[in-house]
Amino acid sequence: MSERKITVIPPKINLNTAKKQEVKLLNVAAYCRVSTAQEEQETSYEAQVSYYTKMITENPSWNFVGIYADDGISGTNTKKRDDFNAMMDRCLQKGHSIDMILTKSISRFARNTVDCLSCIRKLKEKNIAIYFEKENINTLESTGELLITILSSQAQEESRNISENVKWGLKRKYEKGEVLVRRMFGYRKGADGQLYVVPEEAEAVRMIYGKYLEGESMNSIARILKENGIKTIRGNAEWNVSSIRTILINEKYIGDAMAQKTFTTDYLTKERKENRGELQKYYVENAHEAIIPREVFYKVQEELNQRANVYKKSNSKQEAEVKGKHTGKYALSKITVCKECGCEYRRQIWSKYGEKKVVWRCENRLRNGTRYCKNSPTIEESVLHRAILHAINRVLKNKEDFVQTFRKNIVTSLTYGTENTEYAEEKKKLQKAMAELIQEQAKQNGDESTFEERCQAIATQMEALEMKQIKEARKTEEGSKIDAINRFLGKTDCVLTEYDDKLVRRLIQNIYVVNAAKVEVVFKSGIIVEEVLPES
Numbered sequence: 080m081s082e083r084k085i086t087v088i089p090p091k092i093n094l095n096t097a098k099k100q101e102v103k104l105l106n107v108a109a110y111c112r113v114s115t116a117q118e119e120q121e122t123s124y125e126a127q128v129s130y131y132t133k134m135i136t137e138n139p140s141w142n143f144v145g146i147y148a149d150d151g152i153s154g155t156n157t158k159k160r161d162d163f164n165a166m167m168d169r170c171l172q173k174g175h176s177i178d179m180i181l182t183k184s185i186s187r188f189a190r191n192t193v194d195c196l197s198c199i200r201k202l203k204e205k206n207i208a209i210y211f212e213k214e215n216i217n218t219l220e221s222t223g224e225l226l227i228t229i230l231s232s233q234a235q236e237e238s239r240n241i242s243e244n245v246k247w248g249l250k251r252k253y254e255k256g257e258v259l260v261r262r263m264f265g266y267r268k269g270a271d272g273q274l275y276v277v278p279e280e281a282e283a284v285r286m287i288y289g290k291y292l293e294g295e296s297m298n299s300i301a302r303i304l305k306e307n308g309i310k311t312i313r314g315n316a317e318w319n320v321s322s323i324r325t326i327l328i329n330e331k332y333i334g335d336a337m338a339q340k341t342f343t344t345d346y347l348t349k350e351r352k353e354n355r356g357e358l359q360k361y362y363v364e365n366a367h368e369a370i371i372p373r374e375v376f377y378k379v380q381e382e383l384n385q386r387a388n389v390y391k392k393s394n395s396k397q398e399a400e401v402k403g404k405h406t407g408k409y410a411l412s413k414i415t416v417c418k419e420c421g422c423e424y425r426r427q428i429w430s431k432y433g434e435k436k437v438v439w440r441c442e443n444r445l446r447n448g449t450r451y452c453k454n455s456p457t458i459e460e461s462v463l464h465r466a467i468l469h470a471i472n473r474v475l476k477n478k479e480d481f482v483q484t485f486r487k488n489i490v491t492s493l494t495y496g497t498e499n500t501e502y503a504e505e506k507k508k509l510q511k512a513m514a515e516l517i518q519e520q521a522k523q524n525g526d527e528s529t530f531e532e533r534c535q536a537i538a539t540q541m542e543a544l545e546m547k548q549i550k551e552a553r554k555t556e557e558g559s560k561i562d563a564i565n566r567f568l569g570k571t572d573c574v575l576t577e578y579d580d581k582l583v584r585r586l587i588q589n590i591y592v593v594n595a596a597k598v599e600v601v602f603k604s605g606i607i608v609e610e611v612l613p614e615s
Contacts, residue, residue, distance in 0.1 A: 104142040107135050109181040110166060110188060111148040124150050131181055144177055167198060170207050177207060184213035260336065264312040264326060265370050274331065274367040281370045283309045287326055288371055288379055294410055294584035297323040327383060330362075333376045334369030337362050373507075410580035411463070415590045417441040418599070420452040424592060426460070439463055441592070456595035462612055463590075463598070464578040470600040470608040471586060472575055509541050 109131035113124040128146050135143045147166040170177050180202070182188045188211065189195040199209060199218050208219040265284040266274040283304065290300050301318035310316055330337055337360060354360060415424040422443035429436045441455035575582070591599040593609075600608045 104140060105178045106144045106176050107138075107141040107179045107181060108145045108147060108166065108177050109135065110163065111146065111183070112160070112163070112187050113150060124148065127183060127187075135181070141179075167201070170202055170205060175205060175207065179208045179210060181210050181212065183211075185211050185216075260331075260367075262312065263329070263331065264322075265332065266367070276368050276370060284326060284332060284370050287323060288332075288375055291323075291327060291379055292375070292382060292585075293581050297327075327379055330376075331367070332369065332371040333373050334367055335362065335364050336366040410583040410587075411439065411590065414587060415439060415463075415592065417443065417452060417455045418591045418593045419455050420444075422452065424458075437461075454594065455592065458592065458595075458612065462614075465613050466598055466610045467583060467587070467590065467600060468575060468578050469613075470610045471582070473608055473610075474586075474602060474606055475575070505544055506541070509537055509544070512537055 109127075111124065111127035111131065113127075128148055132143070132146055135141050147162040149160045149162045166177075166180070169175065170180075185195065188209070189198065202209060203218060206219070208217055210217050260268060260272065260274050262268045263274070265277060265280045267277050269275050287300055287304075290303065291297075295303070297320040300323050301320065304318045305316055308316075309318075311318060311322060326332070409426055411424070412426065413423060416422070417424060420441065420443045422441055424439045425442045425445060427438050427440050427445070429438055437460040438457050439460060440457045441452050444452040444455050586602055586604075587600060588603045589599075589601040591601070593599060596612055598610050598612060600610055602608070
């Protein structure tokens with residue numbers, strides 16, 4: 080057998096290609112990021128951009144193709160990092176123009192292990208290297224991915240620790256009564272971090288509360304704001320229901336502040352969730368200057384609850400009540416009720432022989448005829464208006480009660496903002512006691528007679544306090560104004576001559592249609608007046 084012979088064949092070298100490879104420059108970009116917008120971080124941000132620009136441009140083997148930088152953006156996910164995403168898009172395009180990316184460290188590139196490895200692998204498939212300067216790692220090298228997995232996990236754990244530390248710090252602040260505030264409609268945020276009233280916007284806030292208590296719907300209030308040229312907090316002319324609702328339920332307008340209404344569920348995704356009892360809440364009273372009186376705010380909350388729970392009788396036997404919808408277009412909608420079947424009356428326009436007539440009819444009878452409601456009458460709107468106007472005038476003729484109530488309202492409005500601290504504190508205590516009593520009764524379902532006695536005792540104390548306040552007010556500079564109003568009321572006959580929707584919304588709770596000849600008008604004060612319907 081012949082001896083084995085091995086011949087080595089040298090590779091063929093294309094000198095032209097080798098020269099091209101030698102002179103080919105690497106297209107190099109850099110990615111910079113800082114996570115907050117604080118001054119010391121801004122310096123770091125500018126330093127990173129300047130440093131990498133100089134490093135790339137001074138290297139003769141590199142071709143500078145850009146700096147991608149995100150300022151004040153968290154690195155726990157990539158969704159909001161615009162420059163990072165633009166850089167990745169450029170790299171993943173066909174015929175990409177980036178060969179290598181320089182960055183300060185793994186934590187600057189991404190704190191989320193999954194995001195970090197996913198991006199590295201995508202770029203590796205395109206033969207694009209990422210060089211982490213602090214760790215001295217090149218992702219195209221064999222040991223790169225293992226080291227990156229370990230180090231990016233450490234970066235992610237660091238983010239978790241930072242998140243926990245921030246939560247701990249916030250909790251300590253909340254316990255001291257320090258609440259994080261932001262710019263909101265009606266207020267501006269001062270240099271000291273506190274909220275200060277913006278007079279023009281505060282007037283709009285008061286109008287929103289006033290209109291809502293008058294019976295206007297949120298859609299209607301939004302339209303009024305637009306017509307008056309009042310712009311939103313973001314400078315938009317268009318208002319929506321959500322914006323109005325946010326203003327109506329925000330406790331900050333009475334000078335208080337609730338901390339930790341929401342919380343972060345995941346430090347990586349930054350997803351936030353409404354706090355429904357999962358964590359503690361902190362309620363701080365008198366945190367800043369109020370725009371809305373507490374009494375008005377509480378009345379609005381009651382009205383919100385009532386409107387949210389508007390129910391009407393269903394025509395179906397299986398379902399006794401169905402969810403209704405509040406409307407603020409007509410004052411008599413939702414408050415005019417059929418005494419026979421309990422359904423609401425609806426406004427209708429009849430047309431006969433070319434003539435139109437506005438009437439109010441029972442919705443149940445309107446839909447089902449006499450099947451479920453046999454005797455409910457159809458009432459002309461003009462007749463119903465005259466009956467309501469007559470009922471209001473009958474109540475106003477009892478001048479002593481009316482003038483006394485009106486006087487209290489005047490004193491409250493004149494002394495609001497300058498009210499004696501002693502009275503204000505005492506009134507707040509009584510209001511709090513009443514609220515606690517109601518909550519206790521609702522939870523325990525206790526004895527009704529005992530509950531009413533305790534309620535009456537608190538109400539008597541509040542009445543005495545108000546009378547004492549009136550007497551005290553006479554001694555102040557506002558006393559002359561109050562005396563002038565009293566003299567005017569004593570000489571004036573309180574008789575109304577025209578029906579007014581706004582007045583009806585303020586005074587009347589319900590109108591029950593008894594039959595074709597009679598209605599019952601229930602006032603919010605508790606007075607019930609039986610009124611005979613006039614002839615049309």
